[in-house]
Amino acid sequence: GAVVSQHPSWVICKSGTSVKIECRSLDFQATTMFWYRQFPKQSLMLMATSNEGSKATYEQGVEKDKFLINHASLTLSTLTVTSAHPEDSSFYICSATRGGMNTEAFFGQGTRLTVV
Amino acid sequence: RKEVEQDPGPFNVPEGATVAFNCTYSNSASQSFFWYRQDCRKEPKLLMSVYSSGNEDGRFTAQLNRASQYISLLIRDSKLSDSATYLCVLPTGNQFYFGTGTSLTVIP
Numbered sequence: 334g335a336v337v338s339q340h341p342s343w344v345i346c347k348s349g350t351s352v353k354i355e356c357r358s359l360d361f362q363a364t365t366m367f368w369y370r371q372f373p374k375q376s377l378m379l380m381a382t383s384n385e386g387s388k389a390t391y392e393q394g395v396e397k398d399k400f401l402i403n404h405a406s407l408t409l410s411t412l413t414v415t416s417a418h419p420e421d422s423s424f425y426i427c428s429a430t431r432g433g434m435n436t437e438a439f440f441g442q443g444t445r446l447t448v449v
Numbered sequence: 450r451k452e453v454e455q456d457p458g459p460f461n462v463p464e465g466a467t468v469a470f471n472c473t474y475s476n477s478a479s480q481s482f483f484w485y486r487q488d489c490r491k492e493p494k495l496l497m498s499v500y501s502s503g504n505e506d507g508r509f510t511a512q513l514n515r516a517s518q519y520i521s522l523l524i525r526d527s528k529l530s531d532s533a534t535y536l537c538v539l540p541t542g543n544q545f546y547f548g549t550g551t552s553l554t555v556i557p
Contacts (some may be wrong), residue, residue, distance in 0.1 A: 339492075367545065376455075376536065376549040377493070426492055428545070437483065438538070438545050440492035 336360050337429050339441025346417055346448055354412045354444045356427030362407035363429035367438070368400075371424040383410045417448040452476060453539045455548030463556050466527050470551045472537030473519045482520050483538040484511055487550065493536055497522070527555045 336359040346352050356366055365384055369377040381402050383389040389402035401413040410429075414421055424445050428438040455472045462468045474482075481500045485493035497504050499520060503512040510523040524531055532555045537548040 369547075377547045379544070379547075382544060424490070436540070437495055437498065438540075440494070443490075443492045445490070 337363075337427065337439045337441045339427050339444055341444055342442055343445040344447070346446070348418055348448055349416055351413055351415045352417055352446060354414075354425055354427075354446075356410045356412070356429070356441050358408045358429045358439070361429075361431050363410075363431070364407065366404060366410040366427055366429045368402060368410075368412050369426045369428070371426060371443075377426065380412075414446065417446070419448045422447045452541070452546035453537060453548040455537055455551055457549050457551060459552040459554060461554045461556055462527055464527060464529060466555075467523065467525045468527060468553065469521055469523045470535055470537075470553075471519050471521050472548050473517075474539050475518070476539070476541060477515075477518060479539055479541060481540060482511075482513065483540065484509075484520075484522050485536040485538055487534045487536060489533075496535070524553075527553075529555050529557060531555050 338357045338359055340355045367382055368380045370380050371377050379392050380395045381389040381391045383402050383404040385404050385407050391397045399415055404410040424443050426443040427441040430436050430438050453474050483498055484496045486496045487493040497511045499511045499513050508525045512521045534550040534552050536550045539546045
């Protein structure tokens, strides 16, 4: 299968600082990338859909000014958590698809963010 | 109504047992589905794709019931290594909708 690399795999930051998470498709061009958040014992919650070269589409309840998404190329999307607070502590996962209908989603390894 | 609904479990079964999970969906036009497996603190990984009425791969069988709008995953001869959370996923256009996941623990 295709490879999606996410970095960093874990990060601890102080409250009020910003954290950037990178998601790269290593061996294919990802027209669309998705960002998810997962709290303990809960399923993946879609935060936003990111299309290369255009603004991300955010799900209801997700603050676009707090979770900045950039998808500047077909192989890289970034999520920046701005002014992080302890309640932002979570597992963030990106996924990417090759495009087209009903194709498999390939997931990054996830980033465990802890805000102290 | 959620796009995809799934019984969260947990399911605790003895080794060797057969266990089945169901997932209901609301969009009657949906044509395909995925079952993903997620181990604790890891990313989901594709287990099976369902494009028609069903799919079988070894001990795993996935079925699609369009009339009742549900998909199922059957695991035969459960192994300890099958312990994980199983997510049903509905791709719709350019989005993927996830079920809440069903937790399975296989007990020795």
